[in-house]
Amino acid sequence: MAILPALQSAALRLIGRKPTVFFGAAGNFEAEVCDWANEVAQDIAKYQDWQALQRVWTVTGDGSTTEFPLPPDYDRMLQNASLQDLQNWAWGYSGFTDINSFLFDQARGFTPYPGGWIIYGNQLRFSPAPQASGATFPYISNQIATAADTSPKSAFTSDTDSFVLPERLLTLGIVWRWRENKGLDATGDQEAFIKALDEYAAKDKGSQIQRFGGTRRIPNTSLAYSGIAR
Template sequence: MSILSVIKQVCPVIGLTVPDAVFSSTDREHAELQALANEMAQRIAFDGRDWTRLKVLATLTGDGIATGFNLPPDYKRMLKKARIWPSATPYSPLTHYPDSDTWLAMAVQNYQSLTGAWTMIGEQVHIKPVMPNLATASFFYISDLIIKAEDGTPKAEFTSDDDVFRLDERVLKLGMIWQWKANKGQAYAEDMVTYEDALAVASGNDKGSNILTVGTPRLPAGAECAFPGVITP
């Protein structure tokens, strides 16, 4: 469903005339809808769970010299529980040192972690010790390319009526409805609850099936297996 189709469903609920075009229009209300669509898309994509559709695997390759590696161009953030796994020691992830003073102290004291270490400085991932030539370090991150153009090319924001949201479009629609009403000073509490419920359901469904069976099935006391045939007199 294109963003124009989403907006066409939003407009009757918020009291606007259904438009034929939005992103090519200069009307004030259409400009507000453009900004709102992008804001809600960003919130849905980045403020909650780590959506599986936005996960991307990054692989850093050593050359025996470099200690800093540029982040991917579409990098938004790492997963909330991401680790960096080196090929040189595949059974031990690199130790994360988020504090810059601790990282600097390691450099000054010439201290090396047994399993290797990493931190982020600027727009780079820094790794110690130096990775050997062709050795790799891999981690998952969240991409900021949350929109698809009409031809399928991923992009960071809506710029055309034909663009498509990569995540749940119903959640986007409901989010735009409650936020528009809130922005205009209208009653929005019920609409916000509906949005939050839909977001929670979409988040729960995003991770896929998670069937867990432990031990043997529990049967009521005295229950017995049925005879798998037909008894005739």
Template sequence: MTILSVVQNVCLAVGLDKPDVVLSSTDREMQEMVRIANEVASRIRDAEFDWQTLQAIKTLTGDGVTETFALPDDYARMQTTARLWSSRWSWGLEHISDSDRWLETLAVPVVPVSGQWIIYGDQIHILPICQATETVRFFYISKNVVKPATGDNKPAFTADDDTFRLSERALELGMIWQYRSQKGVASDDDETNFDRALYTAMNNDSGSKPVVSGNARKQFPGVKTAFPYTVGGQ
């Protein structure tokens, strides 16, 4: 479904005339629809959920000198539980989220047992410095939620034949809620309908849910394996 079709459905729901064009229209109401469409699309993208459609892998290659690496051009954010994996180490690099702790790493002359990383200044910083030919890979969430009829994906709607890469139903219901809200006529049902559509899209996004038989080993969110190998005995 194109953004033109989505806006046409929204207009019928909120009592506006069905438009023939949207992005090229000079009508104030259609310009409002474009702004609302892009706002709701960004809100869906930035929900606390790692949409599989928007996940991408970035590979960084060391040269033995460089500490900083540019973020991907389409970078929106890291995954909720993002980890960096290096060809040099057998475990994920440690994420330093505290800026003072990173300064301590720079100031104290101690070489970390494993790699460490932080993001600031729109760059990823990795220590120790990556060796020549060493690769570091990580997943991130792309900001490009719009698919054009031709060409590369992009972050916003710019043509009537653009399509939304995530849930079109959530986009449509979110636009209805947002439009009515800014006109002062929104109801609790509008927000509820959007929230339900968003939840359904999230629930369906990860694919089928496996059925586990027997007593599975308990897993705790956020807990990492301390040593990912079997310890042998004498």
């Protein structure tokens, strides 16, 4: 479904009216809602490893190339993601936790069979080079929207775009962030958004992003990731 109803629902709660156009409208309020829609959508997408954003990519080796570009729509690796060797199905590539360990083992040939991997410099790097059998791995796509013609997009640019995640979260998130930005009391709005976010996340069954510390982290400012460098 297009995001227009979600934006209109937020506007009705904020200013008591439903604009018919947001993207391309001349009004300041509509422009603010569009900006917050993309901001909130990114917050939601990074909250956990939603199954709707999960993709699988295959790297085809040649026995000599050690560096490969990431998928065009790459956002991040899944929590605890692993690279599978397509020939030796019983085990996969070992993930290095930091660049120093990777470079140390690479220089000395200490990597286990079939090899190890890490991401840095926006490249997927292996030691040693993967063979022609290749490797496959899951990742999270940055394409959080779809156009009216169903083509994927990384951001909203039109009222006819759709959100690949629950659009109700857009409404709740926009209301909270807009009111908070205006210096208004948005405590209840924040709580409603977080509650809905947790409920949808629990039903989705995607792997949770690890958060550290004893207090709840708010997704727009305090997302923390662990695992392989990226």
